[in-house]
Amino acid sequence: MAAAQAGDADAYRRFLSAALPFIRALARRRCGSEEEAEDVVQDVLLTVHRIRHTYEPGRPVKPWLTAITVRRAIDATRKRSRIRTRETFDEHAYETFADPQANREVGSDAPRVLAGMTADLSRGQKEAIDLVKVQEMSLAEASAVSGQTIASLKVNIHRAIKKMRLNLSRKPSE
Incomplete structure (x- = not known):
């Protein structure tokens, strides 16, 4: 490494080739699946390349690599955990057809479904969601139309989405 x-x-290539089995073994011990372990290995290799200047010649390289690998594995586990808690599976979200008539019955429900999801939101939250998410206005445009500050729009959108997610998770499966 020095x-x-x-x-x-050439020394850098040899170092990476020699370090790869060690990094892979550490990642496999820390990760739940082979795919996740390989993602961690790739992340570790990128990190080593980016911070190789922090290695102090004369010191053992294995503890340095271990620290990087363990931290990247922890980051991957946290990311996976965040994704699982925030994602909602909706089998109908993947139904898309070229024929505009194919999803007509599902599409006709959209206004009713949206009204149901936003029913318990405050007026400001409904307005913020409508302007920014439904009508796709920028925050500056929505601020000018609604009279809300950009900061309050952001807060209202955040709170509205949080409340709608909570309502979706409580909704019984159909």
Whole structure:
């Protein structure tokens, strides 16, 4: 690694080749699946490349690599956990057909479904969702139309989405 820091590309390639099995073994121990472990390995290799200047020559390289690998595995686990808690599976979201008539019965429900989801939102939250998310206005445009500040629009959108997610998670399956 010290030679790699000095600019020896061949030494850097040899270092990465030698370190790869060690990094892969650590990632496999820390991750739930083989795919996630490979993602962590790739992330570790990118991180090592980006921060290789922080390695201190003369010190053992394994603890340095271990720290990087463990931290990246923890980051991947946290990310996976966040995604699982925030994503809602909707089998109908994947139904898309080229024929505009194909989803007519599902599409005709959209205004009613949206009205139901926004029923318990405050007036400001409904307005913010309508302007920014439904009509796709920018925050500046929505602020000018509604009279709300950009900050209050952001807060209202955040709270509205949080409330709608909570309502969706409580809704019994059909």
